[in-house]
Amino acid sequence: MTTQKSNEWKGLLFAILAVILAAGAVQGLAVLLRTQIPPEAGEKHPPLPKLVFKTSPELVGHGQKLYSQFCSHCHGDDAKGGKRGAPSLVKLDITDQQIEYIVLSGIKNKMPGFRKKLQDQDVVDIVAYLDSLK
Amino acid sequence: MNLFNSEFWEKLHGFSTHFPLALVCAATLFDFLGFVWPSTCEKKRDFHAAGYCTIIVALLGSIPAIVSGLFMTRGTLLAGGGSLFWHHVFVLPGFGLLVGLATWRFVAGREPSRGWMAVYILLLVVTAGLMIGGGFWGAELLEH
Numbered sequence: 713m714t715t716q717k718s719n720e721w722k723g724l725l726f727a728i729l730a731v732i733l734a735a736g737a738v739q740g741l742a743v744l745l746r747t748q749i750p751p752e753a754g755e756k757h758p759p760l761p762k763l764v765f766k767t768s769p770e771l772v773g774h775g776q777k778l779y780s781q782f783c784s785h786c787h788g789d790d791a792k793g794g795k796r797g798a799p800s801l802v803k804l805d806i807t808d809q810q811i812e813y814i815v816l817s818g819i820k821n822k823m824p825g826f827r828k829k830l831q832d833q834d835v836v837d838i839v840a841y842l843d844s845l846k
Numbered sequence: 847m848n849l850f851n852s853e854f855w856e857k858l859h860g861f862s863t864h865f866p867l868a869l870v871c872a873a874t875l876f877d878f879l880g881f882v883w884p885s886t887c888e889k890k891r892d893f894h895a896a897g898y899c900t901i902i903v904a905l906l907g908s909i910p911a912i913v914s915g916l917f918m919t920r921g922t923l924l925a926g927g928g929s930l931f932w933h934h935v936f937v938l939p940g941f942g943l944l945v946g947l948a949t950w951r952f953v954a955g956r957e958p959s960r961g962w963m964a965v966y967i968l969l970l971v972v973t974a975g976l977m978i979g980g981g982f983w984g985a986e987l988l989e990h
Binding site: 719720722723724726727728729730731734735738739741742743744745746747781785824829 | 912913916917920921922923929931938941942945946947949950951952953954955958959962986987
């Protein structure tokens with residue numbers, strides 16, 4: 713009984729140590745991957761898809777949904793800028809093609825690219841939503 | 847094979863994440879049944895033995911899931927799009943709890959005292975909930 717009791721306390725100590733080690737390992741691997749993984753072949757300057765930009769209430773609605781999914785975390789729910797310093801996207805003074813380029817390719821050290829997460833139509837819809845905010 | 851091929855890690859992540867999720871739920875069920883089963887019955891020991899083995903296998907199974915997820919997102923933690931952020935909010939504490947609980951169970955043995963066992967089962971339920979939440983947001987990522 714006493715041995716069992718000491719095993720439970722010993723287990724607690726080991727559990728705390730294991731959690732600390734696991735957290736360190738996950739964080740360490742994440743930092744390593746962020747700094748070490750080279751871009752995949754052709755990823756640095758891949759050609760942009762030739763999109764035809766158009767707008768409709770449906771496209772804007774879907775674009776808004778995608779915005780909430782992928783962009784609002786940094787740029788704010790109302791696209792007026794985020795708490796972490798991401799800029800406002802209301803009344804953007806850039807072309808649709810420029811928005812497309814930034815959404816797909818990102819901005820070095822500032823914003824991730826969403827090339828692998830978004831289909832061509834998704835980009836058209838996001839651009840339609842951002843255009844609706846102008 | 848290119849180790850940095852994200853398609854490979856995406857496939858491995860999709861394949862490996864379901865094992866720990868199912869095993870944590872199973873371990874919770876086994877240990878709960880062992881907890882409520884009458885002490886005179888032989889089945890009580892069997893349920894606790896099943897819970898003991900299942901949680902350890904769940905921990906081992908979660909390692910490829912975590913590693914492949916990190917490779918897949920290139921080390922992104924609690925950042926990026928909304929769904930990825932929420933996926934991490936659930937999955938990371940869930941993994942931490944799983945590591946702690948499996949380690950404790952491994953050291954404490956198959957049948958710890960009732961008081962410890964009650965807390966352990968309660969935390970297993972929280973872990974299963976967090977992992978299910980992580981699974982939900984992971985699926986949301988696939989949807990979009």
